[in-house]
Amino acid sequence: MQQKTDFLVIGSGIAGLSYALKVAEHGSVTIITKSNEDESNTKYAQGGIAAVLYNGDSHQKHVQDTLIAGAGLCDEKIVKIVVEEGTARVKELIEIGANFDKKPGGEYDLAKEGGHSESRILHYKDTTGYEIERALLNKIHNHKNITVYDHYFAIDIITEHHLGKEVTSKTPDINCFGAYVLNTRTGKTETILAKTTLMATGGAGHVYATTTNPIIATGDGIAMVYRAKGHVRDMEFMQFHPTSLYNPNENPSFLISEAVRGYGGVLRGIDGKEFMSKYDKRESLAPRDIVARAIDTEMKIRGEDFVYLDCRHLDRKGFIEHFPNIYNKCMNSGIDPFKTMIPVVPAAHYLCGGIIVDENAKSTINNLFAVGECAATGLHGANRLASNSLLEAVVFAHRAALLAIKSVKKTEYNQNIPDWDAEGTDNPEEMILITQSKREVQQIMSNYVGIVRSELRLKRAFDRLEILYKENEALYEKTTVSPKLCELRNLICIGYLIIKHAMLRKESVGLHYMVKYEK
Ligand code: FAD
Ligand code: SIN
Numbered sequence: 395m396q397q398k399t400d401f402l403v404i405g406s407g408i409a410g411l412s413y414a415l416k417v418a419e420h421g422s423v424t425i426i427t428k429s430n431e432d433e434s435n436t437k438y439a440q441g442g443i444a445a446v447l448y449n450g451d452s453h454q455k456h457v458q459d460t461l462i463a464g465a466g467l468c469d470e471k472i473v474k475i476v477v478e479e480g481t482a483r484v485k486e487l488i489e490i491g492a493n494f495d496k497k498p499g500g501e502y503d504l505a506k507e508g509g510h511s512e513s514r515i516l517h518y519k520d521t522t523g524y525e526i527e528r529a530l531l532n533k534i535h536n537h538k539n540i541t542v543y544d545h546y547f548a549i550d551i552i553t554e555h556h557l558g559k560e561v562t563s564k565t566p567d568i569n570c571f572g573a574y575v576l577n578t579r580t581g582k583t584e585t586i587l588a589k590t591t592l593m594a595t596g597g598a599g600h601v602y603a604t605t606t607n608p609i610i611a612t613g614d615g616i617a618m619v620y621r622a623k624g625h626v627r628d629m630e631f632m633q634f635h636p637t638s639l640y641n642p643n644e645n646p647s648f649l650i651s652e653a654v655r656g657y658g659g660v661l662r663g664i665d666g667k668e669f670m671s672k673y674d675k676r677e678s679l680a681p682r683d684i685v686a687r688a689i690d691t692e693m694k695i696r697g698e699d700f701v702y703l704d705c706r707h708l709d710r711k712g713f714i715e716h717f718p719n720i721y722n723k724c725m726n727s728g729i730d731p732f733k734t735m736i737p738v739v740p741a742a743h744y745l746c747g748g749i750i751v752d753e754n755a756k757s758t759i760n761n762l763f764a765v766g767e768c769a770a771t772g773l774h775g776a777n778r779l780a781s782n783s784l785l786e787a788v789v790f791a792h793r794a795a796l797l798a799i800k801s802v803k804k805t806e807y808n809q810n811i812p813d814w815d816a817e818g819t820d821n822p823e824e825m826i827l828i829t830q831s832k833r834e835v836q837q838i839m840s841n842y843v844g845i846v847r848s849e850l851r852l853k854r855a856f857d858r859l860e861i862l863y864k865e866n867e868a869l870y871e872k873t874t875v876s877p878k879l880c881e882l883r884n885l886i887c888i889g890y891l892i893i894k895h896a897m898l899r900k901e902s903v904g905l906h907y908m909v910k911y912e913k
Contacts, residue, residue, distance in 0.1 A: 395584045399586060402590070408766065408787045409766025409769075411530035413763075416792060425543065426575050428610060438608060439522050440719070441517060442494075442516050456510075464779070465776040472773050473772075483792055493518050503517070515780075522784075547614075552573060555622065555623075561623050568624070568759045571808040572585065583816065585811060588807075589806070593769070596610065599611040600836070602844070603833075606646055612884050619757060624750075626891060628747030629747040630896040631745075633745070634690075634905070635740060636686040637738040641727065650703060651717065654705065658708050689701050703736040705732070713731070747770045748769050751764050763794040763798060765790045819875070835862060838858045843855050848910070
């Protein structure tokens with residue numbers, strides 16, 4: 395079955411939805427998304443969206459904070475674009491109906507997070523992402539040109555490769571003609587032909603055993619583009635959030651927002667002693683890479699599985715007003731934050747690297763844009779500044795839309811695309827092979843490619859992953875496609891890219907921290 399659309403959007407988080415609304419006046423838009431339409435990293439964003447909105451703050455300060463957090467590897471031109479255009483994009487979110495908390499006087503209640511020199515985080519309680527996603531979907535549902543297909547899983551983008559031509563990473567003009575997508579309700583793989591395609595598939599937290607990301611975050615878009623011979627970068631920079639609620643039985647891990655530290659929460663060891671002052675003068679509000687590494691070090695020195703976040707001294711009423719979701723979660727887990735300290739551990743949270751795009755979100759493949767967490771714009775460098783990612787997504791969704799609107803006018807559908815070839819494949823004999831391999835990937839990545847790395851650990855991870863890669867490719871060749879099989883394939887690809895990029899970067903920088911041993 396073949397369908398045609400002017401604008402194909404893969405993913406329904408902030409990146410995909412913001413872009414869809416912008417292009418919808420200029421042609422037909424098809425959004426495909428692999429789970430419920432609101433399921434996304436976006437939905438779980440807590441802290442908020444960083445933007446310069448009051449006179450005491452300035453674009454210059456926000457640029458500077460971003461550059462410092464990025465440890466010298468940010469693209470300064472991109473940082474300026476995001477910060478300077480971000481204010482207008484955030485105002486658009488407000489115009490479409492996203493609510494952000496205000497003070498009694500009517501001005502926005504701007505919070506502070508690690509690495510920010512000013513209070514500039516716009517938030518809706520501690521459920522900012524849920525609110526943004528709600529507002530965007532509400533607009534999407536009311537637009538006649540937009541169709542949302544939920545429970546549709548994108549397997550691969552379509553390029554010249556599917557017309558029998560040889561395509562390599564050096565091929566100069568690869569074109570994207572749409573995507574093969576699995577309707578998970580019927581089990582049929584359909585062809586969507588598109589004049590232009592947006593990859594907005596989000597992050598890849600589930601390549602690690604412990605993550606704050608919902609289960610959709612399996613790096614599908616990055617893996618699809620890599621397989622199609624598009625270029626990726628900065629994959630070694632996986633950000634671990636310092637404070638997820640310690641509960642080994644819960645996956646994903648529940649996030650305790652950095653805004654709680656911004657509100658006065660203090661990190662302490664199991665002995666109750668504050669320890670961040672040993673590591674950084676900004677203490678609990680140092681940038682994330684520093685805090686996560688300090689926690690990791692403390693846990694290793696003491697042989698403990700967690701540290702504490704102490705909120706007992708904070709104003710109870712204010713805390714509950716600002717963080718109702720976190721408060722309820724703690725109480726339901728038997729932790730009253732005003733009586734006991736909250737046990738926390740770092741968890742994989744945000745992938746700074748991804749699909750290489752230019753300043754208009756154009757990838758290295760023609761007619762293929764990438765926006766949001768799956769893209770690498772150059773904004774984050776070696777470490778993302780807190781609450782900069784929602785901002786990045788709206789800025790680049792806007793820029794991608796402007797260019798995509800122009801490019802659909804000059805592009806025709808490719809009419810020669812064959813249907814999905816399922817010949818020689820059958821249902822898997824044992825699903826356990828897939829679930830067990832996924833666990834193995836996550837264990838390899840967590841044990842050897844976590845917050846602290848070494849050449850030896852990376853080599854070991856590479857060798858172990860290679861075995862899984864070979865096994866899974868053999869399985870993929872003979873098995874009917876399913877989300878679980880494809881996600882495993884994508885996770886193996888993401889793991890490989892993280893390890894490969896980590897091996898190439900010999901020195902420690904930002905989120906990539908290498909220990910060296912004497913020979
Ligand atoms: P997502 O919102 O993850 O959306 C990806 C979409 O793609 C989903 O709809 C998914 O189902 C779909 N998809 C994926 N693969 C496929 C496929 N193969 N086929 C079809 N559909 C597919 N950032 C901030 O700036 N501020 C915060 O306060 C903040 N808090 C966070 C808290 C948590 C717990 C988490 C996990 C992240 C947080 N982040 C925060 C990061 C931020 O939420 C994400 O980076 C951002 O929302 C990513 O948006 P996105 O649109 O790129 O991807
Ligand atoms: C948080 O609320 O701590 C998450 C913010 C972010 O990831 O940007």
